[in-house]
Amino acid sequence: MYSHLLSEFTVQRMDDRCIRCQVCERQCPNEVHEYDKELDRMFTYEEKCVGCQRCVVMCPAKALFVRSHPSEYRMNASWTRDKFQNLKKQAETGGVVLTGSGNDKPYRIYWDHMVLNASQVTNPSIDPLREPMELKTFIGRKPDTLKINMDGDVPKVESELHPNITLKSPVLFSAMSYGAISYRAYKSLAMAAKEFGVMFNTGEGGLPVEMRKDYASNAIVQCASGRFGVDQDYLNSAAMIEIKIGQGAKPGIGGHLPGEKVAQHVAQTRMIPQGTDALSPAPQHDIYSIEDLSMLIYALKEATNYEKPVSVKIAAVHNVAAIASGIVRAGADVVAIDGIRGGTGAAPLATRDNVGIPLELALASVDRRLREEGIRSKCSILAAGGFRCSADVLKAIALGADAVYIGTAALVAMGCTLCQKCYTGKCAWGICTQNPYLVKRLNPEITSQRLVNLLKAWSHELKEMLGGMGINAIESIRGNREHLRGISLEEWELNVLGVKGAGE
C-alpha cells in the first residue's frame, strides 16, 4: 500500500441492515471487508477497494454502498486527482504506472456525434419482426469479377475464390487470451460464438487442445509477437488467422503476462514453463517492415495450405490509412483496426491514455483510402475499440467496417464493471484472473448465455435500425455514409469521417 494516497473509494455499510453474513468478506479479493468474531463487527479497509461493486451486488441485505471517496485535493484544473495519485505512486516505486481496460479519457466519442437515418414516405421502412432481415456477413477477400461457365443448365462459377468466414451477425468477440482472462471466461466466449454463429478470437495465448474439436471452427487464432501456442495444428484447426501487430490500448508496445498468471494449464496452452513471465515483444521480430509482414502473411498461408483468410490487426495510429493499404497489398485478406478506446488486460497508463487515434476517424480514412486505391474489395475491415451498443456497431458499418470486434462489451456482459484492475489478477468477477477460487464465480453455461443474449439483443436492434432505413440486408449499409449525419462536429472532422452535417 502506498503511504501518501487518498483512497479512491469509500465503503459505507448500513449497520442496521448488515446481518454479519460475511458474504462481502468472501467476495472481495482485495480484502476490504473483515469480520471480527469477538466484536461481531465488520471492519472495512476502504483504501484497498477498487470499486468493482462485487460486494454491493452480492450483499443479501443490500447494506453496502461503494462510491468515489469524498476527500479531495484542492481543486486544480491542471493537477487533477489522477495525475496527483499516479505521480505519488511513482515517487514511491520508480515504476511505470499500469492500468487495465480501455482509455477512460474524455476524447471525443464520434459515435455520439453521428446520427442514423430512417425512411419517411419515399421509401417504406421494414418491420424486421415480420419481414426478412439479413445480417449474414462474409469476411475475407473477394474477387473483382467472376468467371461464369454458362454451358450447363445452371451457370457455374469457375473462378477460384479466396477463403472467407461466415458470420450470422457482424459482431465478433475481440482477442482476449487465455491467461489474461480465465479459462471459464474464455470458454464462455467460445461457447457463445459457436452458439450464435460468430467468432471468438484466441488472442495470443493459444487455443487449449481439448477445445479444438468443438470450438476451433469458430476461432480466430492469433499469431503475435510472442508466438505463444503457435504450431501447425493450432493454425490449421482455426477458422481464420490473425497477425497481431498492435492493440488500440497500447500501440507500439508489447504485452507482459506476469509469471503468477502462468498457471499449469496456461503454461501448457502457451507452451512455456509454468510461472515464467510470458513476454510478448513490442514488434514481431521477423517483421520490421511491410515486406516482412508480407513474408509472414504468406508463411501462414503456406502453413495452412491457403485455406484460411489471414487478418492483420493494427492499432489506429496517425498513418493508419496508408499502413492499411500496405497491409492489403502485402496479401492480407482482412484488416482489423483497433482504436484508442480499445481494451487491455494491462497497459502502461501513459500509453493507453495518449497513444493512437479514435477508431471512428481511423476507420473512415482506411475505408476511403482503400476505395480510392481501388483495393477495398481485396480485404474486409474489422473495426474494434470501444463499441458500447448496437448503434455504435451500425454506425461503424456505415463508415465502412464489414464487422466489429467487441471486447469490453462482452466482458461487461460477463460481469465486468471496468474497475481497471485487470492487471492485478484479482478480478472479483472471475474474468481476468487465474485464481481458482475467483474463477469459479463464472459458470460458462450461464455466462455464455449472457453473451448470446447480448448478441441476440444487438442483432435485433441492428435489424430494427436497418428496417427503419428501408434496408433489409446488412451489406447495403456497409460504407453507406448517406445514412449518417454529423452533429456538433468541425468541418475537418466531417471531412475525415466523410459524412455530411445534420440537415445537409
Next chain:
Amino acid sequence: MNGLNMKFGWRDNFMDGLRPVRELENFSEINGVRAEIDAQGLKHKELNDLLFHLVKKGAREISIKNVFGQRYIGSRIFLPDAQDKVKIDVYNFPGNDLGVFLGGHYINVHGNAQDGVGNTMDSGQIVVHGRAGDVAAMSMRGGKVFIRDNVGYRTAIHMKEYKDKVPVLVIGGTAQDFFGEYMAGGKVILLGLNLKKDEYHKAHYIGTGMHGGVIYLRGNVEEHQLGKEVGVRQLDDSDWEVVTKYVKEYCGHFDVSEQEILAGKFQKLLPVSSRPYGNIYAY
C-alpha cells in the same frame, strides 16, 4: 506536388502468374519414396505446391536442385496423422523463412541460408551447411537446428520450451547482436569455431531480456557483450552431458573433430530471473 493518380490498381507479387501443379510436375521426378525437384524458375508457392504434391503422392525423401531464394521450404507439409516424416535436401540456396512452423520434418541445406531459418519451428531438424541470416530459430519451440558457420542478428530470439519439448540450436561460428534476446527456453550452443585465438564473439546484447533456457558459449566474450539479465556460470556435469551430446551431433553433420571443440573453453549463460521485468511497474 506533381499530379497524382491514386488508382494504380493491384499487383500481386506473390500469387500472380502461378502455374497449377499439373503443369509443374515436369519439374519433378518421383520414384517410390524418392523424388527430385528442379526448382529453376519456380516461384515460391509453386515450389511448395509441388513439394506438398509429391509428399501426398508418397515421396518421403525429396531433393530440390537449383534453389535460389525460394521461401518457406517445408512449411506446407502438414501431416497431422502420419508418423512418417519427410527428408528434404536443398541445393543450394533457400530463401527466407526456411522451415517456418516446421512440423517434424528434416531439412538439409547444402549451402547458405537466409533470414528466419526455423522461425517458430515446432519439431524436426534443419541442418545448414553454411551460414544463416538474421532471426534464425526465432520463437522456436522444439526440434533441432544446426548451422555450420555464422548467424546474423537476433538469433534464437524468444526461443521457448515446454516440458519435454526443448528446442536445440547449435552454431559453429559466431553471431551478431541480440543473440538469445527474450529467450524463454531451449538450449543454444555457440561454438565460435571460426574465431581466431583470443578473438571475442561478435554479438552484443547477448541474452537481453532472457528469462528461460540456457546458452552454452565456447570462446570469449567480454562482460559488456552480455545483457543485464544474464548470469555466467561454469558448466556442471549435466551441462557437459548436454554439450557433448549436441557437439557430437554437430560434428556428425559437418565432419569436424569433436575433441578439439570440446577442449575449448565453455561457459554457461543463464537468466538471472524468470521474471526479468517483475519490478518495473507501479500498481
Next chain:
Amino acid sequence: MIPEKDIDNCGLFGVMDTSGRRFGGEMAVNAIKNMKVRGNGLGGGFAIYGLYPEYKDYYALHIMYQDKNMSAKRKTEELLTENFYVVYDEEIPTNPEINVFSPPLVWRYFVKPQKKSEEAHMLDDEYVVSKVMHMNTEVEDVYVFSSGKNMGVFKGVGFPEEIADYFMLEKLYEGYIWTVHSRFPTNTPGWWGGAHPFSMLDWTVVHNGEISSYGTNRRFLELHDFYCTLHTDTEVMAYAVDLLMRRQGLPIEVVSKIFAPPMWNAIERMNKEEKELYTTLRMVYAPLLMNGPFTVVIAHHNEMIGITDRIRLRPITAGAKGNLVFLSSEEMAIRRVCPDLELTWTPAGGEPVVARLNTEDHLKSLNKSI
C-alpha cells in the same frame, strides 16, 4: 490528399566493377527479379554510372514530364536554354510494347552551366543543384530524375524489370555501377518521381525501411536549403548524403557514424580520441541520426556504399568475385546472378561496406562482419 511522407520497404541491389569496366544490366535486372516478392509493383528504378562516356563532361539531366505535359516541357526548356548550354537532347527511348502505368515523357539533356555575372562565383555543382531544386519545386509536372555527369537514373511505376524493359536498359546501356530498387510502399501516390533511386548531381540513394526521425532530419536539412518535395523519407537520406559528403566533404566512414552512431554505452568504452570523436559527432549532427529501420545503397562516381541502421533492422548482404562487388537485400539474389561468388559477408548494423574504384576497400568491412 497528398501524403505528408511516404514509407518504403523494399528490395535493393547494387553491383560495381571496381576496375571500372562497364557492363550491361543483366545482373541488376535478374537479381531484383529474384526478389520480386520484396516489391509490389508500385515502383522500380535503376542508377547507372559510366553511362554516357561520350558526354562525360556535361551534366546529364533526366527530366520527366508528368502526364506528358508539353507546356511543362516548353517552360523547362526555356529555363534550360536560359541557364545552360544544351549540347544535345532527345527523348529517352522506350519500348512501346511494354505496358506501364501512366508513363510520363522522359527526356535527357546534356548541358553545361551558363552563369550570369552574379552567379559567376558559384561552383558548377551548386549551380546545377539550385536549378534542379528550382525545377522540382516551382515548375508544375516536372521532376528531374537525375542530374549528374556520366550517370543517369531510370525509374517509374512498375516492377523494376518492367521499368528496365520499358527503358530498354539491358539493350542500350552499360555502366560500371548499377543500383536497383524494387519498391513496396505503404503510403504512396502512383507517380514516377516517387520511385527510387533518388538523386542529386551524381549521388543516388536507394533505400529500404522507414526513417522514423524524418521530421527531425527534414527540419535540419531545411536549415541548409534542402527542401523536401517528394513526400518520401528517402529524400532526406539523399539530401543528407549530399550535404555531408559533397558539400561538407566528410568521408562515408564518418557519415555512416552520423546516420547510425554507436550507442552511448559503446562510446563510453572507447579510448579517449574515439570517445571525443563520436561524442562530438553525436552532439553536432544529432538531427541527422537516421532512426528507424533502414538499409541504403548510396552511389556516386567511384563509390558504391551499403549501410544499415545501427541495430540492423533491415537486411544487407555483400558479396564479391574478382573485381565485382555486390550489395543486396538477399544473398540469394547475388547468387542467382553470380553462382560462383567468392565471398559473402554481412556487416554489423551501422558498418558501411564501401566499394571504391581501383581499390579493395570493400574488404575492410569483412572483419566486422559475419
